[in-house]
Amino acid sequence: MTADSEQQRSPLFYVISALVFVALAALLWLLGSRIIRGTAPPVAGEIAPDFALTDFETGEIHTLESLEGKIIVLNFWASWCVPCATEAPELEAIQQAYADRDVVVLGVDYADTETEALAFLEKYEITYINGPDLGTRISQAYRIKGVPETYVIAPDGTLAETIIGPATSAHLSGILDDLLP
Amino acid sequence: MRFLLRALLLCAAVFLWSVSSVQAQDAPTDDDVNDIAKQLFCPTCENIPLDQCGTDACIQWRATISDLLADGNTEADIKAYFVAQHGERVLNVPTARGFGLLLWLSPLLFAVIALGVYIRFARNTQPVKVVQAAPVTATTPQADYISQVEAELDRRRGL
Numbered sequence: 436m437t438a439d440s441e442q443q444r445s446p447l448f449y450v451i452s453a454l455v456f457v458a459l460a461a462l463l464w465l466l467g468s469r470i471i472r473g474t475a476p477p478v479a480g481e482i483a484p485d486f487a488l489t490d491f492e493t494g495e496i497h498t499l500e501s502l503e504g505k506i507i508v509l510n511f512w513a514s515w516c517v518p519c520a521t522e523a524p525e526l527e528a529i530q531q532a533y534a535d536r537d538v539v540v541l542g543v544d545y546a547d548t549e550t551e552a553l554a555f556l557e558k559y560e561i562t563y564i565n566g567p568d569l570g571t572r573i574s575q576a577y578r579i580k581g582v583p584e585t586y587v588i589a590p591d592g593t594l595a596e597t598i599i600g601p602a603t604s605a606h607l608s609g610i611l612d613d614l615l616p
Numbered sequence: 617m618r619f620l621l622r623a624l625l626l627c628a629a630v631f632l633w634s635v636s637s638v639q640a641q642d643a644p645t646d647d648d649v650n651d652i653a654k655q656l657f658c659p660t661c662e663n664i665p666l667d668q669c670g671t672d673a674c675i676q677w678r679a680t681i682s683d684l685l686a687d688g689n690t691e692a693d694i695k696a697y698f699v700a701q702h703g704e705r706v707l708n709v710p711t712a713r714g715f716g717l718l719l720w721l722s723p724l725l726f727a728v729i730a731l732g733v734y735i736r737f738a739r740n741t742q743p744v745k746v747v748q749a750a751p752v753t754a755t756t757p758q759a760d761y762i763s764q765v766e767a768e769l770d771r772r773r774g775l
Binding site for chain 2: 455458459462465513514515545546547548550551567568569570571572574575581
């Protein structure tokens with residue numbers, strides 16, 4: 436690279452170089468952000484990821500914003516998941532016990548078929564709100580590693596507790612009693 | 617009377633055979649289901665295509681494919697259904713939209729950049745100059761000496 440060749444370069448060369456650099460940087464940023472997003476789960480104390488859950492029964496859409504001021508027990512489950520079957524009555528018990536205390540239990544049906552999911556809900560006589568994880572958007576936002584997983588969200592929208600594996604009513608009661616005034 | 621009974625039985629047999637054959641034509645085969653299943657991945661089973669996955673979730677998904685085929689849905693309809701339900705990541709080949717488009721274009725982008733860099737370096741590289749050795753002439757002292765040695769050798773050989 437001599438001084439002469441530097442002098443011979445046209446402005447177009449610099450424009451193209453800059454564009455290529457920006458394109459490469461954007462590509463790397465996009466790929467990097469995907470990787471980082473793909474590995475970082477939500478942390479307790481931070482604002483919980485937003486979601487839109489369409490109720491199987493009513494078609495109503497429930498979001499973090501629409502449930503503001505309430506404690507949310509967000510449970511990921513599937514009809515093919517064996518531990519979810521043992522967990523479902525525990526969550527139903529929580530729903531019954533805390534229904535009048537601003538606690539909402541939401542079931543997010545993950546990677547499931549609707550027919551099997553509805554049969555599961557009927558079999559275990561589930562009355563709390565359930566809906567499909569359309570496009571696996573909610574499970575991706577919460578970075579779940581499998582089912583069942585349960586996230587307890589405080590009334591201010593921050594994540595209070597994460598339970599990996601089947602949740603029990605005793606464990607959940609302890610968390611909810613601490614959060615309730 | 618017996619002839620009439622036989623005729624009725626024959627008619628019933630033909631009717632049942634035709635009904636069963638029509639049902640058999642409508643019901644998708646395992647190959648039909650697997651043709652689509654092999655293009656899909658269940659989110660719960662890492663890197664295992666749906667046609668080879670033996671989990672309960674995958675079995676349910678294959679049953680859904682079978683139901684959708686029986687309802688007259690095309691391969692594209694079924695793939696679109698699974699994408700709507702479970703997201704783009706269920707596809708074995710990303711669609712050329714959004715981030716998927718970037719994935720498709722990035723090899724081309726890198727190839728163009730690599731070609732540009734190669735051309736630039738090729739232009740800047742100076743050809744290596746081949747320096748030819750100066751011919752040995754009889755005028756140099758070394759050449760004189762060699763000539764004398766060769767002449768002496770020829771003489772001794774009797775040439």
